Amino acid sequence: MTGYEALAEVYEWLISDAKLAPADFAASFDDVLALLPSDADVLDCSCGTGQLAVGLAARGMRVVAADASEAMVRRTAELATELGAPVRSVRADWRDLPDHFDDETFDMVFCVGNSLHHAEGASGRVAALESMSRVLRRGGRLVLTSRTWELVRSRGSRLDIGDRLVRRNGRDAVVIYRWEIAPRWEDEHHIEIAVAQVDAAGSVLVRSELLSCWPYRYDELEAELHRVGLRTETSTFSLEDENYRVVARKV
Structure with a gap:
């Protein structure tokens, strides 16, 4: 992993x-x-x-x-x-x-x-x-x-965008999940997770990663x-x- x-x-x-x-x-x-x-x-x-x-x-x-x-x-x-x-x-x-x-x-x-x-x-x-x-x-x-x-796969590929800013250590961010649901259970799936930080001046810094997963x-x-x-x-x-x-x- x-x-x-x-x-x-x-x-x-x-x-x-x-x-x-x-x-x-x-x-x-x-x-x-x-x-x-x-x-x-x-x-x-x-x-x-x-x-x-x-x-x-x-x-x-x-x-x-x-x-x-x-x-x-x-x-x-x-x-x-x-x-x-x-x-x-x-x-x-x-x-x-x-x-x-x-x-x-x-x-x-x-x-x-x-x-x-x-x-x-x-x-x-x-x-x-x-x-x-x-x-x-x-x-x-x-x-x-x-x-x-079973629930995740039933929803198919999609984009989930947080509906509010989340505050951590005095900083705000929005969390975004992009789901790539493969046709078959045994195939490799992907989740891309992005954290978009918003600073006091309104600038946005995004950190993201594409992760492989195999559901069951x-x-x-x-x-x-x-x-x-x-x-x-x-x-x-x-x-x-x-x-x-x-x-x-x-x-």
Whole structure:
């Protein structure tokens, strides 16, 4: 998985207000975190700019943050330093996790932020899930969030333009998504994301990136989790909702 090098510098505009603060992001997983001791070993393997990892570390957990994007890892390390959070940051693709960590190292693995669709096709997705499963301890849990791709594909190729300015760190921007929906599920799809910053003088600075993705149906994900030794405990999947969360336990 590659990408997010340009968007890393403006990624805060892609995070909802409710999850921008590290403590709030971590609190959104209170129900699953309640299953862990306060000093649990936790991996966030799609860490982005580090809000979740830093929020977990603030609770006393031993946290490793990993991402395939060097820029994202750097931003996570910067946030951890700024807030005094003891987070270890590692640049690693999902497939490479077993090269960095021993088997059965972590009590919980997070793969959130709608990231799994960047794994290349079904084989890439299974390889990613297998790596996550390997580094989980027996009885440990994978927490995964996903777009509802059945819903996304039903809408076809399109342009989604934010209807309001979003303020981050005293700066305003509009977020634009351009969706390229391929004819078949198994084909490579694309999402182009642009963040158009507007300064006080009215000038506009645009940062954009074209990202590859390979969508999947929910039943495919369920089968793939089962294939790598994970059993779904809870799921919020609904064809009517934009996103869902799955918690799967390693047996």
